[in-house]
Structure formats: structure tokens, C-alpha cells
Amino acid sequence: MIFFQNVSKIYNSHSVALDNVTFKIMPQEFATLVGRSGAGKSTLIKLLIGEERPTKGRIFLDKQEVNKLESKDMPKLRRKIGIVFQDFKLLPQKNAFENVAFALEAAGCLPKEIHEFVPQILDLVGLKDKMLNFPRELSGGERQRVAIARAMINQPDILVADEPTGNLDPINSNDIIKLLLKINELGTTVLLATHNKQIVDSLNKRVISIESGRIIRDEEEGRYILS
Numbered sequence: 001m002i003f004f005q006n007v008s009k010i011y012n013s014h015s016v017a018l019d020n021v022t023f024k025i026m027p028q029e030f031a032t033l034v035g036r037s038g039a040g041k042s043t044l045i046k047l048l049i050g051e052e053r054p055t056k057g058r059i060f061l062d063k064q065e066v067n068k069l070e071s072k073d074m075p076k077l078r079r080k081i082g083i084v085f086q087d088f089k090l091l092p093q094k095n096a097f098e099n100v101a102f103a104l105e106a107a108g109c110l111p112k113e114i115h116e117f118v119p120q121i122l123d124l125v126g127l128k129d130k131m132l133n134f135p136r137e138l139s140g141g142e143r144q145r146v147a148i149a150r151a152m153i154n155q156p157d158i159l160v161a162d163e164p165t166g167n168l169d170p171i172n173s174n175d176i177i178k179l180l181l182k183i184n185e186l187g188t189t190v191l192l193a194t195h196n197k198q199i200v201d202s203l204n205k206r207v208i209s210i211e212s213g214r215i216i217r218d219e220e221e222g223r224y225i226l227s
Contacts, residue, residue: 001026002048002158002191007057009043009213017043019213021057025191027157030184032200033193035210041193044210045162048191049081050074061158079107082151082159082188086166088143090135090150096122097131100150107154121149125179141172148179158189165196173199 002025009018018040025031035041046052047059050066059066061080069077090099097118104114122128125145135143144164151159161180165173177199184190194200200207209217 001060001062002189003058003060004044004047005058005060007047007054007059009040009047009052010055016213018047018054021210021213021215023208023215023218025189028184028187028189029206030181030190030203031192031206031208032203033191033208033210034195034200036195039210040213041210042162043213045083045160045191045193048160049078049083079154080157082148082154082156084144084147084151084159084161084164086163088135088147088167090143090146092135095132095134096127096138096146096149099135099146100153103150103153117153121153122146124152124183125149139172140168141175144168144172144176145179148176148183152183152188156188158191159183161190161192161194163194164192165194165199170198177203 004021004023007018007021008016010016021044033041033044043052047054048061048066050069053067061077064077066077091102094102100118100121101114104117109117119128119131122131125148127142127145127149130138130142135146138146159180164180165176168176173196180190180192206220207217208215
């Protein structure tokens with residue numbers, strides 16, 4: 001479970017990124033966080049993964065209070081959360097297999113485990129036949145699939161997708177959304193941050209609308225409506 005309790009993030013008197021935000025996302029839920037650029041979506045994600053700390057309020061991931069964890073405990077927390085970004089963040093000198101394996105290597109997995117798990121996760125995202133391709137040899141949609149595979153390789157409880165279709169055409173965007181839904185159906189909580197109205201309206205999932213750092217609407221089966 002994700003729980004933000006009266007969370008504010010204030011950088012200075014002229015910059016209030018989040019203002020008294022409260023919401024819960026339950027295990028295995030698919031929720032969409034919507035808002036214009038600068039609304040506070042990215043700040044919320046940074047707070048969730050402990051990259052920044054709130055000025056006020058409390059943030060929980062299950063029973064752990066994220067903002068009270070020490071630095072040494074952050075890697076363990078972040079293994080519970082897979083993150084996908086708009087710009088893929090793949091290592092250009094590594095092929096698809098190596099990009100995904102890198103996350104397991106960082107976690108201290110044995111080579112035998114890596115060679116067992118990586119093909120499985122690449123198969124899940126439909127790229128088992130392109131394991132040896134480098135990012136430059138893949139389309140934008142394929143690169144995002146590699147990024148999703150890398151985010152899922154440690155079997156996180158939560159997948160956060162921050163504008164994952166921002167650099168993709170409509171067809172590839174639709175394929176990525178279908179993949180996120182499939183991952184959710186397999187039991188992973190998904191939080192999708194986007195400002196793409198068409199995607200939000202097609203999902204018919206919970207929509208949390210944020211504007212100027214405040215939640216202005218939270219609907220179980222919502223549409224993208226901002227004032």
C-alpha cells in the first residue's frame with residue numbers, strides 16, 4: 001500500500017510543489033496520476049522513492065515510513081519499486097540483455113540466476129528475440145519495453161511509470177499501456193503518471209488529478225478533467 005498523509009513539499013516561499021496531499025493506493029491497484037507539466041507529479045514520485053523528503057506530512061510504503069528511513073535502508077526500499085521514465089535511461093553500450101541484467105548484478109545476484117531470469121522478463125515484454133540488440137538497434141517502443149523489463153526484474157511490488165509514452169507514437173504508446181495493464185493483472189501495483197488525455201480516458205481506471213500541488217479530484221473510474 002502507498003499512503004501519503006497530509007504531505008507538503010515546499011522549496012521556498014515562491015515554490016510549493018505539493019500542498020497537503022493525502023491519498024492511498026491499495027495493493028494490486030492500477031492508478032493514474034494526471035496533471036499538467038509542473039503540477040507536482042514528478043515531485044510526488046521523488047518523495048515516494050525517497051529521493052526527496054517532504055517538508056510536512058508522512059509517506060508510507062506498506063508499514064514503512066519512507067521519510068524516516070536512513071540512507072542505508074533506501075536501496076532495500078527502492079527494490080520494492082520499479083521505475084520507468086519517459087527517456088528510457090538505457091545504457092547505450094549494453095545490449096538489451098545486459099541492460100536488464102545490470103539491475104540484478106547491482107543487487108548481487110549470481111550469474112546463473114541472471115541467465116535464468118533475464119530471458120524470462122524479456123519474454124514477458126515481448127523482446128526475447130532481441131536480447132542481443134543494442135538500444136540504437138531498437139525502436140522507441142522496444143527501448144521502453146527494455147526499460148520496463150529492467151524495472152520489473154527484481155519483482156517489485158510497485159511499478160511507477162513516469163510519462164512512459166511521452167516519446168512514443170500512438171501505436172507504440174498503446175502497446176506500452178497494454179503491457180502495463182498486463183503487469184498489473186499479474187499482481188503488481190501500477191502508478192502511471194501522465195498528461196496524455198487519450199490514454200487516461202481509454203483506461204477506465206482510477207484517476208488522481210493534481211493541479212498546482214493539490215489533489216483536486218480522485219475518481220475510481222475517472223477521466224482526465226482539469227479545471
